[in-house]
Amino acid sequence: MAKQKKAPRPKAVTPKGFRDYFGVEVTQRTEMLRTIAEVYHQYGFDALESSAVETVEALGKFLPDVDRPNEGVFAWQDEDDAWMALRYDLTAPLARVYAQHRNDLPTPYRRYAMGPVWRNEKPGPGRYRQFYQCDADTVGAPSVAADAEICAMLSDTLERVGIPHGDYLVRVNNRKVLNGVLETMGLDDDTQRDAVLRTIDKFDKVGESGVRELLGKGRLDASGAYIDGVGLSDDQAGPVLAFLTSKGADAAKTLANLRDAIGSSAIGAAGVDELETMATLLDAQGYGPDRIDIDPSVVRGLGYYTGPVYEAELTFEILDEKGRKRQFGSVSGGGRYDDLVKRFTGQEVPATGVSIGVDRLLAALREKGRMSEVAQGPVVVTVMDRARMADYQAMVAELRNAGIRAEVYLGNPKNFGNQLKYADKRQSPVAVIEGGDEKDAGVVQIKDLVLGAKIAENATLEEWKDRPSQYEVPRDQLVSKVREILDSQA
Amino acid sequence: MAKQKKAPRPKAVTPKGFRDYFGVEVTQRTEMLRTIAEVYHQYGFDALESSAVETVEALGKFLPDVDRPNEGVFAWQDEDDAWMALRYDLTAPLARVYAQHRNDLPTPYRRYAMGPVWRNEKPGPGRYRQFYQCDADTVGAPSVAADAEICAMLSDTLERVGIPHGDYLVRVNNRKVLNGVLETMGLDDDTQRDAVLRTIDKFDKVGESGVRELLGKGRLDASGAYIDGVGLSDDQAGPVLAFLTSKGADAAKTLANLRDAIGSSAIGAAGVDELETMATLLDAQGYGPDRIDIDPSVVRGLGYYTGPVYEAELTFEILDEKGRKRQFGSVSGGGRYDDLVKRFTGQEVPATGVSIGVDRLLAALREKGRMSEVAQGPVVVTVMDRARMADYQAMVAELRNAGIRAEVYLGNPKNFGNQLKYADKRQSPVAVIEGGDEKDAGVVQIKDLVLGAKIAENATLEEWKDRPSQYEVPRDQLVSKVREILDSQA
Structure with missing residues (x-):
């Protein structure tokens, strides 16, 4: 028989657009999700974990109009x-679950969900095809008290994970106010309305004068290209600009400005009333405008949502990749949407909810130095005599029973240098050594690796003499000495 | 223009073989994973979260030999x-990650991973296409000290999640001993070896006499069908049976029996030595045979692993679906495997690891009544006057600030009965009521819903008089009274 041709070895690569997370990257995220879940739970929200897989039909947005629905999912x-298909967010599955189980679920249904979602999109720097979402939604509550509650919860959540009062702001706007503005402008033409909505979306980037130009004749953008405008007269554009710039010194002033901007529109008035109710409710719970603020310049998602829209921004400055100062920006957004469940049942079900960008929030905390990027490695018990592995295992058992993270070196123990290199790679704070001499004398050597590294780097001879980084202690003082060193490093 | 045909509504269904998890199902699993992660971390294991998606090439087992690799994944x-493809376990991704990042990872590399895996298999009762795995593996440690460590960690983990000493047993066997047995039997024929391995796999089900028949001429099974045997003589079958039944009164006796069974086989002797080393190491750490036991009757996975094999069983009895007593059985298994990384790099890398069936473990704890199946719902503040929502929100804020889970009713408040029905559905322990009269008098009504339900069910009139389930307290005693009731319910 001919020798079979050997199959080529598979390549060990993460699929394009995906990544692996190691050590603290995982545990810090887990810890943050746990803290967020605690706040959500406190507010009466219940956990829901739907399957990662949904029928494409249920996901809706991506119905297959070709052979394969590979657009986006x-x-x-x-x-x-x-x-x-793999879910692309946690809202579409919520709509499916609520429609499916609505007779068994309480109404209103407050639920939270956290987990990965998947997007079949072109990956880019910092843009992955799998990432975490962390959502809370209230289904079946028509009152804006539900929206106010979620804003309060968002504020609590940010503070609980470590963003202090003053370093963030939850800003609130309302789609109905914008609808009132459009009504006042007399824009009946859908195409023109859509163009205005698209222009408003650029307010963040181009500011008041930019929006004014884009609503009018057009604008020369930064790259030198001329962008055609919507073609409105200055008079027509007025209400939009009044809306976007209506933020006043306090909520009362802002609301008054908005009432001016919407003219006699009933839907607009309803929107302003909703903002006023939210401000009153939040104020009664102690959330002043230094934490949750009415701000009509919030435009993100205004096209998608149907009522209140909210966004959490981190207001402290960081340095961007080019060394320029900029605000950290948005870490969370949400609002009210009405027709997601209707797709399934035909009945309109009001819903409002928020999504927190956990990975951005983690990045912000790291940026501010509020989260260590370095894990505390385990105490490493080295192996001086392979035959006495049982002794070393007993040591780590003692350390663990005292609540100290510890492990025995399990590689080839022949080269002791490799063991210390290993301890270094593991970011171990302490190494324990017990050779034959120590065993006979009933002692162990305990090496403070953090201090050792510091001394090696920059200590004077005096300091080196004063603060030795290695100690010999009786075997029965192993745990107490290790504890002492760990405490001194903290 | 003709009216566009309305698209049919999508069906709100979980895809076949998948399910949704609600409330405590989610939080209890999260809590268990957290506890397990704590133990793993204490032992020096680092978290790894690889992507849910892998190249089919990297997953290996399911290489596409047809147009579409839809077998299993x-x-x-x-x-x-x-x-x-979606990963079908956490071991294949570990092999890929280790091969890819081996120059940056410490050696040995202790890692844990927890998360969903997906199987494209026919779903059945209790068999889902997405389920959780929770693994710990040590890569790059050839010594059985690594296996002993994982057995000790498994024992610690079970106790930490609430399975007490005496209700579980970690049983250890070794594939090399079986290889020694096969060598002694002189089975050179691969077909016959495979047949013997398959027969051994049935030891759990058919017992000693069943295996004896199946190794010989054959056996009439329970359904009346005759199963052909391997065709060995009684003499040839002897060592296999000696191996399977070699469990003695203590480890020393078991090891002696095994040495008899393997005759002069070198590989067999190596296997028995490994078992002996593990027993010694575990004993030195205080894990006696009442927790971790050498038991050659453990056959699950013996065909797959290359050295030590271990399995954790829960030893208490439960009633099965037919009301018969049976042992709860296995909740975890693992062992040593050598060639997973080799597929990628060509170099053999020793590895050993364990997988815990989190959902089975949760089921066991529920079965034993050690885990409540009922969630504690939130305190519900009812809405008697829609215009005073701010007052009610302020109440829940006070309760939450005192650490009490609380929410305001956000449905239509018109029908008060619906509010109490909602509180019931939410399993609320307490309802708070403040109507106009209460507001004027500066008091609130606080209803103990747990006691109320008890009284409604079976209290005598006397008891009902003695223990009213509704209290009127001054508004500023809201939090303290709710706390008092919650404490009395605990």
């Missing part, structure tokens, strides 16, 4: 040829 | 036509 056909 | 082609 990862999809495949099951054994019955039905298209399945 | 959920797979699709990416934009470059390469096949991608």
Whole structure:
């Protein structure tokens, strides 16, 4: 028989657009999700974990109009040829779950969900095809008290994970106010309305004068290209600009400005009333405008939501990749949406909810130095005599029983240098050594690796003499000495 | 223009073989994973979260030999036509990650991973296409000290999540001993060896006499069908049976029996030595045979692993679906495997690891009544006057600030009965009521819903008089009274 051709070795690579998370990256995120879940739970929200897989039909936005619905989602056909896909967010699955289980679920239904979602999009720097979302939504509550509650919860959550009062702001706007403005302008033409909505979306980037130009004749953008405008007269553009710039010194002033901007529109008045109610409710709970503020310049998501819109921004400055100061920016957004459940049941079900960008929030805390990027490694018990492994295992058992993270070196113990290199790679704070001499004398050597590294780097001879980084203690003082060193490093 | 045909509504259904998890199902699992992670971390294991998606090439077992690799995994082609799939376990991704990052990772590399995995298999009762795994593995440690460590960690983990000493047993076997047995039997024929391995796998089910028959001429099974045997003589079958039944009164006796069973086989002797070393190491750390036991009747996975094999069983009895007593059985298994990383790099890398079935463990704790199946709902503040929502929100804020889970009713408040029905559905312990009269008098009504339900069910008139379930207290005693009631319910 001919020798079979050897199959080539598979490549060990993460699929394009995906990544692996190691050590503290994982545990810090887990810890943050836990803290957020605690706040959500305190507010009466219940956990929901839907499956990662949904029918493409249920996801809706990506209905297959071609052979394969590979636009935006990862999809495949099951054994019955039905298209399945990985969820792209946590809101579409909530709508499906609520429609499916609505007779068993309480109304209103407050639920939170956290987990990965998947997007079949072109990956880029910092843009992955799998990332975490962390959502809280209230389904079936028509009153803006539900929106106010979520804003309060968002504020609490940010403070609980370590963003102090003053370093963030939850800003609130309302789509109905914008609808009132459009009504006042007399824009009946859908195409023109859409153009105005798209222009408003650029307010963040181009500011008041930019929006004015874009609503009018057009604008020369930074790259030198001329962008055609919507073609409104200055008079027509007025209410939009009044709306976007209506932020006053306090909520009362802002609300008064908004009432001016919407003219006699009923829907606009309803929107301003909603903002006023939210401000009153939040004030009664102690959330002043230094934490949650009415701010009509919030435009993100204004096209998607149907009522209140809210966004949490971190207001402290960081240095961007080019060394320029800039605000950290948005870490969370949400608002009220009405028709997600209707797709399934035909009945309109009011819903409002928020999504927190956990990874951005982690990045912010790291940026501010409020989260260590370095894990505390385990105490490493080295192996001087392979035959006495049982002794070393007993040591780590003692340390662990005292609540100290510890492990025995399990590689080839022949080269002691490798063991210390290993301890270094593991970011171990302490190494324990017990050779034959120590064993006979009933002692152990305990090496303070953090101090050792410091001394090696920059200590004077005096300091080196004064503060030795290695100690010999009786075997029965192993735990107490290690504890003492760990405490001194803290 | 003709009226556009309305698209049919999508169906709100969980995809076949998947399910949704609600409330305590989610939080209890999260809590258990957290506890397990704490133990793993204490032992020096680092977290790893690889992506849910892998190249089919890296997953290996399911290489596409047809157009679509839909056997066992959920797979699709990416934009470059390469096949991608959802991971089916956490071991294959570990091998890929270790091969990819081996120069940056410490050696040995202790890692833990927890998360969902996906199987494209026929779903059945209690068998889902997405479920959790919770693994710990040590890569790059050839010594059985690594296996002993994982057994000790498994024992600690079970006790920490609430399975007490005496209700579980970690049983250890070794594939090399079986290889020694096969060598002694002189089975050179691979087909016959495989047949013997398959027969051994049935030891759990058919016992000693069953295996004896199946190794010989054959056996009439419970359904009346005759199963052909391997065709060995009684003499040839002897060592296998001696191996399977070699469990003695203590480890020394078991090891002596095994040495008899393997005759002069060198590989067999190595296996028995490994078991002896593990027993010694575990004993030195205080893990006696009442927690971790050498037991050659453990056969699960013996065909897959290359050295030590271990399994954790819960030893208490439960009633099965037919009301018969049976042992709860296995909740975890693992062992040593050598060639997973080799697929990628060509170099053999020793590895050993364990996987805990979190959902089975949760089921066991619920079965034993050690885990409440009922969540503590939030305190519900009812809405008697829609215009005073701010007052009610202020109440829940006070309760939450005191650490009490609380919410205001956000549905339509018109029908008060609906509010109490809602509180019931939410499993609320306490309802708070403040109507106009109460507001004027500066008091609130606080209803003990747990006591109320008890009284409604079976109290005598006397008891009902003695223990009213509704209290009127001054508004400023809201928090203290609610706290008092919650404490009395605990």
